Structures are given as structure tokens and as C-alpha cells.
Amino acid sequence: MRLTSKGRYAVMALVDLARFDGINPVSLRDISLRQGISLDYLEQIFSKLRKKEIVQSVRGTQGGYILNRNAKEIKLTNIFDAVDEKVKTVQCKKDSKKGCNGKSTKCLTHNLWDELETHINNFFDKKSLDDLVKENLERRL
Amino acid sequence: MRLTSKGRYAVMALVDLARFDGINPVSLRDISLRQGISLDYLEQIFSKLRKKEIVQSVRGTQGGYILNRNAKEIKLTNIFDAVDEKVKTVQCKKDSKKGCNGKSTKCLTHNLWDELETHINNFFDKKSLDDLVKENLERRL
DNA sequence: TATAAACCTGACCAAAATAGTCAAGTATCA
DNA sequence: TGATACTTGACTATTTTGGTCAGGTTTATA
Ligand code: FES
Ligand code: FES
Numbered sequence: 001m002r003l004t005s006k007g008r009y010a011v012m013a014l015v016d017l018a019r020f021d022g023i024n025p026v027s028l029r030d031i032s033l034r035q036g037i038s039l040d041y042l043e044q045i046f047s048k049l050r051k052k053e054i055v056q057s058v059r060g061t062q063g064g065y066i067l068n069r070n071a072k073e074i075k076l077t078n079i080f081d082a083v084d085e086k087v088k089t090v091q092c093k094k095d096s097k098k099g100c101n102g103k104s105t106k107c108l109t110h111n112l113w114d115e116l117e118t119h120i121n122n123f124f125d126k127k128s129l130d131d132l133v134k135e136n137l138e139r140r141l
Numbered sequence: 142m143r144l145t146s147k148g149r150y151a152v153m154a155l156v157d158l159a160r161f162d163g164i165n166p167v168s169l170r171d172i173s174l175r176q177g178i179s180l181d182y183l184e185q186i187f188s189k190l191r192k193k194e195i196v197q198s199v200r201g202t203q204g205g206y207i208l209n210r211n212a213k214e215i216k217l218t219n220i221f222d223a224v225d226e227k228v229k230t231v232q233c234k235k236d237s238k239k240g241c242n243g244k245s246t247k248c249l250t251h252n253l254w255d256e257l258e259t260h261i262n263n264f265f266d267k268k269s270l271d272d273l274v275k276e277n278l279e280r281r282l
Numbered sequence: 283t284a285t286a287a288a289c290c291t292g293a294c295c296a297a298a299a300t301a302g303t304c305a306a307g308t309a310t311c312a
Numbered sequence: 313t314g315a316t317a318c319t320t321g322a323c324t325a326t327t328t329t330g331g332t333c334a335g336g337t338t339t340a341t342a
Contacts, residue, residue: 001142001261002229003254005301015249027317035249036242041302047319060310061316088143100149101177108156108176108277113144116264120142123260127253136249143299146330168288182331188290201339202287 007085009037010045011132014079017055018071018133025064045083052082071130080124087120089113148226150178151186152273155220158196159212159274166205186224193223212271221265228261230254 012035017026028046032039046065049055054074055065067074080086090113091100099107153176158167169187173180187206190196195215196206208215221227231254232241240248 001144001148001226003142003257004299005232007142008232008250008254011253012248012250025317029317036244038302040304043319044302050318057318058310059308059316059318061312063310063317065318085142091146091149103177107153109149109153109273111276111280112152112268112273113149116144116261119264120257120261123257132250132253135252139252145328150330166288170288179331181333184290185331191290198289199339200289200337201341202285203340204288204338206289 004085006045006083007080009035009041010049010079010083010085011076013037013042013045014049014054014067014074014129015132015136017065018067018129019136021067021071025058025062025066027064030064048083049079052078054078054082067129071133072128074129076124076127077121079129087117087124089117089120145226147186147224148221150176150182151190151220151224151226152217154178154183154186155190155195155208155215155270156273156277158206159208159270160277162208162212166199166203166207168205171205189224190220193219195219195223208270212274213269215270217265217268218262220270228258228265230258230261 013031016031016035020026028039028042031037032042046055046057050057050065053068056068057063057065090110092098092106092110097104099105099110101107154172157172157176161167169180169183172178173183187196187198191198191206194209197209198204198206231251233239233247233251238245240246240251242248
């Protein structure tokens with residue numbers, strides 16, 4: 001089980017951005033430089049974040065991105081969802097009644113993976129962007 | 142974040158095997174047929190499980206595999222470890238002091254991913270093969 | 283003792299996912 | 313009228329995944 005860079009970068013970039021929340025728009029170029037993420041790749045990521053209304057864009061010189069909602073209301077779940085970083089543990093289609101082996105019953109481990117998925121999602125549901133910014137400030141003291 | 146088939150199959154096969162624990166060796170061919178997993182692939186997986194002393198092989202006709210330890214003592218962690226299904230959330234090398242961005246400090250989200258990794262591993266540490274077999278029996282009642 | 287069942291090993295390979303790059307824009311501020 | 317920065321879509325190299333294939337060796341049993 002591994003986390004992909006896309007998800008990791010999305011959160012990283014948003015934490016960076018959130019630190020300037022309410023002060024001024026943050027350009028992707030700045031995030032790119034500070035966090036060491038390719039600018040082109042960031043653009044792809046932010047395109048998705050904008051479509052899911054997590055950020056708002058400000059065009060032109062001195063433009064950039066700002067949060068579209070309160071940092072407290074942006075959960076990791078929302079971010080991951082926006083960039084298609086899905087938690088997928090089962091093999092079968094969830095709504096289907098068929099198992100991953102093609103048989104008519106779910107496989108021996110289906111329930112286990114389902115529990116695991118819930119377990120992981122719990123973590124993402126709890127953490128907000130605001131939490132992350134605060135934890136980060138504490139560390140720097 | 143997705144679980145790979147290797148890990149999924151390993152657990153699936155072991156649950157199947159564990160149901161016959163103490164009765165007789167279980168051949169990979171049987172597991173293959175019952176669980177719908179390619180025989181050749183199962184052989185790769187069991188080769189690893191044997192090397193990590195999770196199962197024991199019995200060669201020859203009527204042979205197969207048997208558990209090498211009590212099902213209660215085999216945790217998901219051990220299984221995943223054996224087949225190299227690693228939980229990897231951080232990008233950087235864990236022991237290194239450098240961050241994933243090449244800088245000398247850990248990135249903004251390092252701690253978060255570390256927490257996540259612990260969170261997931263907790264799940265794997267708790268579940269034993271015996272738990273899985275029992276849960277499965279209950280479901281069938 | 284022949285034969286078939288079953289384990290064992292390593293090489294090989296195709297498809298999918300990942301992690302980007304590249305090119306060609308458009309909008310806006312100073 | 314630049315320069316800055318967002319916008320979009322296509323394209324691609326690399327890695328990971330999920331296997332297959334070919335050739336063994338071992339051992340019970342008929
Ligand atoms: S994972 Fe759902 S049936 Fe196997
Ligand atoms: S994940 Fe460890 S420093 Fe970024």
C-alpha cells in the first residue's frame with residue numbers, strides 16, 4: 001500500500017498555501033520553489049482542486065490561489081477525493097453482489113478489506129487542513 | 142492508496158489454508174481452484190511465505206502446505222511483510238535526516254504521513270489469521 | 283519402479299498506473 | 313505592452329503490477 005505523489009503533493013501544496021490564507025494569493029511558482037514540486041505537475045493538481053471548489057484562482061500578476069473554504073472545513077478526504085487519490089482495498093466492485101473471483105459470493109477476505117478501507121478513511125475524515133497548519137506551527141516553536 | 146493483488150491473494154490463500162490447519166496439507170492447486178488465483182502466481186507467493194517461515198511445505202503426492210506457526214501468532218503484518226506488501230506513505234528515506242524535497246528538514250507533511258503509516262500498521266498488527274478464520278465461520282452460520 | 287502429484291526456481295513479459303513534461307494558449311496587473 | 317500567472321490538453325518515460333512460461337526436483341502410491 002503506497003501513497004502516490006499526487007496525493008502527497010496536493011496536501012503539501014495546500015498546507016503551504018493555507019499558511020498565507022487571508023493574506024494574499026499564493027502563486028504555484030512559489031509553492032513549486034518552496035516545496036520542490038514541478039510547476040507543471042502542480043498545475044494539473046490545482047486544476048482539479050479548483051474544479052472541486054477547494055481553491056479559487058486569481059489571475060494576472062500578483063495572482064495565485066486562495067482557499068475557497070475555511071481551512072477547518074477542508075478535510076484530507078476532500079483533498080484526496082479531488083485529486084482522485086482513492087483508497088481502494090477490495091478487488092471486486094463494491095455495489096455488485098459478485099465476488100472478486102467471479103463467483104456469486106464475496107471472497108473470504110472481502111470483509112477484512114472493507115474494514116481496512118473504513119479504518120483508513122477514518123483517519124482522512126478527521127484531519128483538516130487547519131489541523132495540519134497548526135501542528136506545523138507548533139513544531140517550529 | 143491501493144492494496145495490491147499480491148497482498149490480497151496471500152491473505153486469501155492463507156485463510157483458505159488455515160481452515161484445514163491440522164487436518165492435512167493443502168495443495169496450491171486446490172487453493173487455486175477454490176479461490177480463483179493463478180497457480181503460477183500462488184507458487185511465487187508461497188515461496189516467499191515459506192522463506193519467512195509462515196508456512197511449511199510437504200513435497201510429493203498428497204503434499205501441499207501447512208502452517209508453520211499457530212494461526213493466532215500469524216498477524217497480517219507478518220504476511221504482508223513476507224510478500225513485500227509494504228505500507229509506504231512517506232517519500233523520504235525514514236532514517237535519513239533529509240526531507241523528500243532534498244532539503245535538510247523534513248517536509249511540511251512528513252509527520253502526517255508518518256502518523257498515517259502507524260495508523261494503518263495498527264490495523265495489521267491486531268488482526269491474526271485465526272481472527273479471520275473465525276470471522277469467516279461466523280458469517281457462514 | 284514407474285508415474286503422477288505437487289513443490290521449486292528463475293526468467294520473461296504485457297498492461298496499467300504513475301509521475302511527470304511540453305506546448306500553446308488566456309487573463310490581468312503595473 | 314510587457315511580464316506574471318493561470319488554463320488546457322496532449323504526450324511520454326519509467327515503474328509497478330500481475331501475471332505467464334519453461335524447466336526442473338521430490339515423494340507417495342499403485
Ligand atoms: S475483495 Fe470483494 S469479493 Fe474479494
Ligand atoms: S515525506 Fe518525509 S520529508 Fe517529505
